[in-house]
Amino acid sequence: MTDCGCEKARAELEEYLHHELQAADATDIREHVENCADCQAELRVGVAITEVVQRACRESAPDELRTLVLQRIRVFQSSHEPA
Numbered sequence: 001m002t003d004c005g006c007e008k009a010r011a012e013l014e015e016y017l018h019h020e021l022q023a024a025d026a027t028d029i030r031e032h033v034e035n036c037a038d039c040q041a042e043l044r045v046g047v048a049i050t051e052v053v054q055r056a057c058r059e060s061a062p063d064e065l066r067t068l069v070l071q072r073i074r075v076f077q078s079s080h081e082p083a
């Protein structure tokens, strides 16, 4: 097994979360994440955001929660933009 590397894992993390990757690519990402603490943390944040957003959409969230989610996403995105 060859490690696909952090760069590819990060680039495809979002598609991985949304199950939009080809099976082979998804396997690459999963194997990398399992062995990389950094990407694991990244994935956890992504999973948490995805779950909150999905729940918010299902339950038609109160404005307060929606604002909180959007804030979190912005913080997450701004901390991951290249300097």
Ligand SMILES: [Zn+2]
Residues within 6 Å of the ligand: 005, 006, 007, 009, 032, 036, 037, 038, 039
């Ligand atoms: Zn990594």
